[in-house]
Amino acid sequence: MIEISDFLIIGGGIAGTGAAARLAPDAKVTVLEMEDALGRHATGRSAAIFIRNYGNATLRALNAASEPVLKNPEGISEESLLSPRGEMLIATEDELDAFKAYLDGADGMEVLTAEEAVALFPLLRKETIAAAAIERDAQDIDVDRLLQGFARLARKAGARFVTEAPAQRILRSGGQWRVETPKGAFEAPVLINAAGAWADQIAGLAGVRKVGLVPMRRSAAIVPPPDGIDVTKWPLVASASEQWYAKPDAGKFMVSPADEDPVEPHDAWADDMVLAEGLHRFEQAVTMPVTRVERNWAGLRSFVADRTPVVGFAPDAEGFFWLAGQGGYGVQTAPALSRLVADICLKRPSELPEKVVAALDPARLF
Template sequence: MGPQTSFDFIVVGAGMAGVSAGYFLSQHGRVLVLEMESHAGYHTSGRSAALFTEAFASPLFCALSTGSKKFLMTPPDRFAQDKIMTPRGAVLVGRADQQASLDELYEKTSQISPTIEFLTLDRVLDLVPVLNSEGLAGGVFDQDAMAINVNELLQGFIRGIRQNGGELRPDEEVLGLSISGNGWTVTTGKQTYQTEIVVNAAGAWSDVLAERAGAAPLGLVPQRRTAILFDAPEEFNVREWPICMDVDEQYYFKPEGGALMGCLMDQTPMSPCDVQPDEMDIAMTVDRIQNATTMNIRRIVKSWAGLRTSVEDQVPVVGFDQTVPGFFWLAGQGGFGIQTAPAMGQVAAALATRSALPAEFEDLGIDALAMSPKRLQNS
């Protein structure tokens, strides 16, 4: 007997979106996740900063993060082999000429979280002693921000899919999708499959996949973001530092093992691709972090870039396509697709099985209609 070719749900893309949706869908039927690369998380999901913060997210992403927190803190039995969340903290800092940005941020975030603190210059320097004190005004501190073990989360979802009888098949790019009275025929370079429902979790390629299925693209824009890993100054124990970010999103740096990860917070629109960092952007990352601190970055251990993909209103797109039956969108998570994955996966599974959202999600203000592709397809 050959491999099974008929499934209740076929999920395209084994990034965090695809495997989280696959995990919750596998509780309802047979799931196949198809991934064009040799392993899950090869693209954006394997290139993130792995941060969880509710306070520094937009209201809907904040609600989706809060809806994900319980799962991330106390995942189901046998889901993970190690803990997923570790306390980290996040401080957004500003100079005197950025005081208005700091005030505005504090005003906004302290309404979301009672533990948000406005830090004086001295307290900021206690937390991140390498900051250049000259001209620095202070910071807004989210002590509840956490570091996410992204690989543990990704592998937990994949393990769960398998435990529920589902499969992940790497090295299979979905090249063709056609619908008939019998449902979808999904063609890869290796195999032809049948399913009732196709979940489009193709990240930066979601519009490309939609066109292969005969659906109209939604205007998803992948944006490049550049990161470096560099040697930490030897005189400090950087492992205890929070993530430190410029309040006007010019840079951030954070501990990564005994080294530091730095990011330019750039947003350069790109076509979907295996994105690589630009040399100028790497130089600019170094420059901005050196200007903001007393650090002299002597050695870059590695550099990389990832694509954060959004539609114009920066709200994720979750729901059935309005014109092509059985084609389900799960895209546009921008910079929050890791910390919101458990909730997004549950929302996707509820909507794809035409069930109600979990009651606690509605209480949090997670509005399925606000995320529907309908808002982008009716204009």
């Protein structure tokens, strides 16, 4: 028996689940997820912080559009999904160009002296800091509450989530997309490709031109701070050239080498050598040694050439909708992008500026 919907979404991460939540009140929606739970890959391994100035101009516009929803997530959660953190950027002499480029066009960044930077993150080596700035309004995101809130909204409106249902075959016939999975066959006139690192593989199965998506590994480790130091309220601190960053996490530090190593789509794990090099760079900037790693992991951040998400109908395949290439910005832009998906699919005007919608259109890549 074939199950028929108005919209068929492949991928149950934050992108696909958010899109389902916004489409389901007006249409029949089915989400196919290859794992046994939602958000198993990139969503569940996010650094979970909202940074208004993170990304290029298009992404910053999406960040701004998402912030009101994260602060007041009506229907998603009873309280804000954000909590205070702050993001501090520091630069050595060799990183001053990258520091200036980050601040160019940034909103709400406060330049700091080296002394002020150390006062906020007391383990920093003052002598290595040539420049510093902070976005005090950067905030932690409760990713699980966002994902589960979207899922509840979608289910309440009638959306169906089918787990352990990887796409094995995708066909287009009679104005319908048909996806065959171990859980059965599913059809809809519109297929939304929200498969994360696997999005180009899904396009290949569907006979649709790929967008050149490159999954990149990002590793992280939990390391303890020195005994007797409470880091709970310290800001995230990052090197201006993205050589490392450290974020307080449950009284410890989540440290990442900020790696972006191209890999094939897979259930990612940290590379020991890459992680060791990143932890070494972190040690050069702080006064604490890394005495042990309590645990480590990795996730995949997927980009196209211009590092801007791909959102819209494919120019070469009727009813095939791209929702991919979010890179490391997928969680914090999910509120804006999920709304945009529904607006485009349901032929409603978008609240986003036309130039932002155009910058996301898959046609730009062809």
